[in-house]
Amino acid sequence: MKPVIRAFFKTLRAVLGPVMLLKERLTQPRGVVREPARQTTVNLQCQNLALYQFSTCPFCIKVRQEMRRLSLPIARRDAQHDAAHRAELLQGGGAVKVPCLKITDASGQSQWLYDSAAIIAYLRGRFAVA
Structure with a gap:
């Protein structure tokens, strides 16, 4: 019975993912x-951020939409298909759960x-346009 259920959900993901x-x-x-100088500052601040995500995760899509709304060039890391990113997420964050935002401060x-x-x-609080 388990193989049938797994096949069903795999097929469902294959159909709904592209949609x-x-x-x-x-x-x-x-x-x-933003003014060019302000956007440059935001771009520099975003270099210390990385979003670990799955491409078709609805919660990840929600975060990516907010990143677009706020014009944030945050690095995206595919934790679904990239084993290195998945391992980094598990080691650093403690769980392979997405979305996950890695925030690195000035001290590393x-x-x-x-x-x-x-x-x-967090993104709205830090980058919202006043």
């Missing part, structure tokens, strides 16, 4: 426009932020 990616592409929000210390709502709140 979810198409919906994401068609509903991309417009990014905020990393904080791993799980949960899409917490990630979005």
Whole structure:
């Protein structure tokens, strides 16, 4: 019975995955426009951030949409298909759970932020246009 259930869900993911990616592409929000100097500062700050994600995860899509809305060039790391990124997420964050935002401070210390709502709140709090 388990192989049948696994096959069902694998087929379901194969069918719904492209639909979810198409919906994401068609509903991309417009990014905020900042003054060039301010956007350069934001871009530099985003170099210390990395989003570990699965491409068709609905919660990851939600975070990526917010990144577009805030015009944030945050590095995306595929923890689903890239074994090195998956291992880094497991070692650093403690769990292979996505989305996960890796925040590295100036001293090189990393904080791993799980949960899409917490990630979005962090991004809005740090990068929202006043």
